[in-house]
Every structure is written in structure tokens, then in C-alpha cells.
Amino acid sequence: MEEEKDDRFFQIMSNRIVDNTVREFGELMISSLTEDHDTYTAKLNDFSVQIVHYGWSISFVLKALTNFTEIIYEKMDDVENLDEGNFQSYREILNNWIIPLNHSIVDAYSVVWEKTVSLQKIALQELSASLIPVFEKISVMPLVGTIDTERAKLIMENLLQGVVKHRAEVVLLDITGVPVVDTMVAHHIIQAADAVRLVGAKCMLVGIRPEIAQTIVTLGINLNDFTTTSTLQKGVEQALALTNRAIVEVEA
Amino acid sequence: MNLRSSVDIITEWDIVAARQLGRNEAKDVGFGTVDQARITTAISELARNIYLYAGKGKIEIRQITDGNLKGLLVIASDKGPGIADVRKVMEDGYTTSGGLGAGLPGVKRLMDDFKIETVLGEGTTISASKLLR
Ligand SMILES: Nc1ncnc2c1ncn2[C@@H]1O[C@H](COP(=O)(O)OP(=O)(O)O)[C@@H](O)[C@H]1O
Ligand SMILES: [Mg+2]
Numbered sequence: 001m002e003e004e005k006d007d008r009f010f011q012i013m014s015n016r017i018v019d020n021t022v023r024e025f026g027e028l029m030i031s032s033l034t035e036d037h038d039t040y041t042a043k044l045n046d047f048s049v050q051i052v053h054y055g056w057s058i059s060f061v062l063k064a065l066t067n068f069t070e071i072i073y074e075k076m077d078d079v080e081n082l083d084e085g086n087f088q089s090y091r092e093i094l095n096n097w098i099i100p101l102n103h104s105i106v107d108a109y110s111v112v113w114e115k116t117v118s119l120q121k122i123a124l125q126e127l128s129a130s131l132i133p134v135f136e137k138i139s140v141m142p143l144v145g146t147i148d149t150e151r152a153k154l155i156m157e158n159l160l161q162g163v164v165k166h167r168a169e170v171v172l173l174d175i176t177g178v179p180v181v182d183t184m185v186a187h188h189i190i191q192a193a194d195a196v197r198l199v200g201a202k203c204m205l206v207g208i209r210p211e212i213a214q215t216i217v218t219l220g221i222n223l224n225d226f227t228t229t230s231t232l233q234k235g236v237e238q239a240l241a242l243t244n245r246a247i248v249e250v251e252a
Numbered sequence: 253m254n255l256r257s258s259v260d261i262i263t264e265w266d267i268v269a270a271r272q273l274g275r276n277e278a279k280d281v282g283f284g285t286v287d288q289a290r291i292t293t294a295i296s297e298l299a300r301n302i303y304l305y306a307g308k309g310k311i312e313i314r315q316i317t318d319g320n321l322k323g324l325l326v327i328a329s330d331k332g333p334g335i336a337d338v339r340k341v342m343e344d345g346y347t348t349s350g351g352l353g354a355g356l357p358g359v360k361r362l363m364d365d366f367k368i369e370t371v372l373g374e375g376t377t378i379s380a381s382k383l384l385r
Pocket of ligand 1: 183297301302305306330332333334335341346347348349350351352353354355356357376
């Protein structure tokens with residue numbers, strides 16, 4: 001393994017872990033020769049999972065395996081004098097061991113990656129788009145983060161369901177937390193507002209930062225059909241006015 | 253000075269990576285928040301067009317100088333279907349995908365300089381730059 005030596009790697013990994021791995025690797029090699037297929041496969045999978053757990057990069061591990069295979073061929077040539085006759089059978093033995101090993105390692109990595117991605121997707125969905133009733137007839141949907149096609153759909157669904165459920169008359173879409181408003185995001189917002197109108201409520205766009213306002217205008221997107229405000233607070237005030245209410249100070 | 257970096261556009265999330273890179277480069281050059289938003293949005297439009305119409309391609313970002321002025325050059329290139337009528341796609345509202353059709357004309361207005369090279373069946377390269385004034 002030291003062949004592909006990455007200095008940082010050996011600084012981070014303790015000698016104990018490196019020694020352990022080397023020993024387990026050796027045991028695995030012996031297991032492939034002496035034990036039955038199922039036992040070997042089980043040990044192999046444990047080994048791969050362990051490697052992934054250490055956090056080594058997959059390219060490092062695969063390079064190490066390739067180098068190791070090359071060294072074995074060299075050594076076999078030294079010791080056994082490979083020739084046409086025996087080469088085939090040695091190669092078969094080696095392949096039976098090294099190919100499943102490669103596959104198992106790649107599988108172990110991709111399982112972890114797939115799991116990470118799907119967990120992050122769930123985390124993102126949980127963050128996305130819930131409609132919060134703040135006053136009677138008034139609800140707010142705070143949007144935070146990047147809006148991709150999938151999230152846009154979710155926003156639309158939650159918005160329409162929420163409007164009906166909370167009997168909202170005014171909905172405030174708060175885009176304070178949306179980093180980029182390009183034509184796709186604008187398009188989704190416009191469609192959402194149209195849909196809200198169809199179920200009998202009014203949609204306001206709030207939290208438009210100055211730089212976003214300028215970009216929207218430069219893009220040539222027409223938001224004239226919208227009531228827009230720079231802050232959520234102003235939006236709530238206007239929404240109250242629309243529903244014939246106001247927040248007033250009372251004397252103590 | 254000719255620092256360059258690029259992002260391959262293959263999935264929808266690469267669009268986010270491209271504009272993140274653009275924002276960082278724009279900050280690095282010294283652009284203010286409004287210009288950062290303009291540049292980031294322009295990159296978002298170009299990257300999404302690659303994703304939608306060409307399937308895959310690349311966004312390259314270079315820091316440039318013009319006389320005493322520093323700036324940023326964005327190059328969006330793909331080997332997609334190309335654009336048949338360049339004049340048409342530069343019209344506000346022209347879209348073949350049911351979008352807003354404001355992307356390309358918008359990018360032209362967001363940036364200082366804008367150029368399309370396209371060959372039907374071979375691909376499209378769009379360069380757009382902005383100088384820091
Ligand atoms: N990279 C590209 N390759 C091929 N066609 C493109 C490309 N970029 C844009 N187009 C075409 O130009 C049209 C206008 O693009 P754009 O102004 O971004 O609006 P929209 O994406 O909303 O349709 C698109 O509908 C598409 O037909
Ligand atoms: Mg577009």
C-alpha cells in the first residue's frame with residue numbers, strides 16, 4: 001500500500017489501523033484459497049465495509065489493489081518462472097480472488113454514497129416548503145435554498161393543499177432565503193401564483209432583496225401581476241390590510 | 253492574468269455547482285452584490301440551457317483584464333443540437349420548452365458582452381463577459 005503513498009494519508013491513519021488492514025488483507029487472501037466461497041464472500045464484504053468506514057478514497061484503494069496485483073505477477077515470475085503452460089492457471093487463481101475483491105470494494109462505496117444521497121434528499125424535502133398559517137386567512141411559505149424542478153413541484157403541491165386546508169385568503173411566498181432567482185425559478189413562482197389564484201386566494205411575493213429585484217427586472221420578467229414587498233413584515237401588513245385588518249398599538 | 257476553472261454540466265445539481273463557482277470568482281474579482289447576482293444568474297441561465305437542450309456540456313469561468321479593468325468571462329459550451337435561428341432565440345419570450353424564453357436575451361442584458369457561436373448538429377458556444385467598473 002505504501003507504493004501509492006499519499007503523505008497526508010499516512011499522517012492521518014494510525015499505524016495500528018494500517019497494520020490491521022494489512023493483516024486482514026492477508027487473512028482474506030488465505031481465506032480465498034482455503035475456505036468455501038460463502039465464507040470468503042462474507043469476510044470480503046466485512047473487509048470492504050471496513051475500508052469504506054476508514055474514509056479512504058476509492059481511487060486510492062483501487063490503485064493500491066492494482067499495484068498489488070502487478071507486484072504479485074512480478075514475484076510469481078521470480079519464484080515460479082511463469083511460462084505459457086502454468087500462466088493460465090495461476091492467473092485464474094489470482095483473478096478468482098482479486099476480481100471479486102474489486103467488485104466488493106466498489107459496491108461497498110456505492111452503497112454508502114447512494115445512502116448519503118437519498119438521506120440528503122429526504123433532509124432537503126423536510127426543509128422544503130411548508131405553508132404556515134400566521135393569522136386567520138393569512139399564510140406564509142418561507143422558501144430557503146436552491147429551487148430545482150423536484151422542489152418546485154413540492155412547493156406547488158404544499159401551497160395548494162395548504163391554502164385549502166388553512167382557508168387562506170392571502171399567501172405570502174417569502175424568497176429571502178433563495179440565493180438565485182433565474183427565469184426558471186421565476187417561472188415556477190408565476191405558475192404557483194396563478195394556481196393559488198385559481199383556488200380563490202391571492203399570492204404575494206415578499207423578501208425580495210435589492211440585488212434580486214434588479215436582476216429580475218434586467219431579465220425582463222414581468223411581475224406586475226404580483227404584489228411584491230421587500231420584507232416579510234411589510235408583506236404581512238399589506239395582507240392584513242387586504243383582509244380589512246391592521247395591527248394597532250394599544251395604550252398600557 | 254488568466255485564471256480559469258470549469259464545471260461539467262451533467263445533472264441538474266451541476267447548475268448549482270457552476271453558479272457557486274461563478275459567485276466565488278465574481279467575489280474574488282471584487283464585484284459587488286448586485287453584479288455578483290447578475291453574473292450568478294447569467295451562469296444559471298446558460299447552465300440550465302445546456303442541461304435542457306444539449307444534455308451535457310461545460311461552464312468555464314475566466315478572470316480577464318481589459319486595459320486597466322478586471323472582469324469575468326463565462327463560456328458555456330456544448331455539443332448539442334445547435335441553434336437554428338439565433339435571431340429568434342434572442343427575442344424576449346421565444347421558447348421551445350414552454351419556459352419564459354427570457355434566458356438568452358436576459359443574459360445579454362445582465363452581462364456587458366455577449367456572443368453566440370453555433371453550428372446545427374454540432375453544438376453551441378456562448379461567451380459572456382462583464383467588467384468591473
Ligand atoms: N445550448 C443550447 N442548445 C440548443 N438550443 C438552445 C440552447 N440554449 C437555448 N436554446 C434554444 O433557445 C431557446 C431560448 O432559450 P432561453 O432564452 O434560455 O429561454 P427558455 O430556456 O426559457 O426556452 C430555447 O427554448 C432553446 O430552443
Ligand atoms: Mg433558458
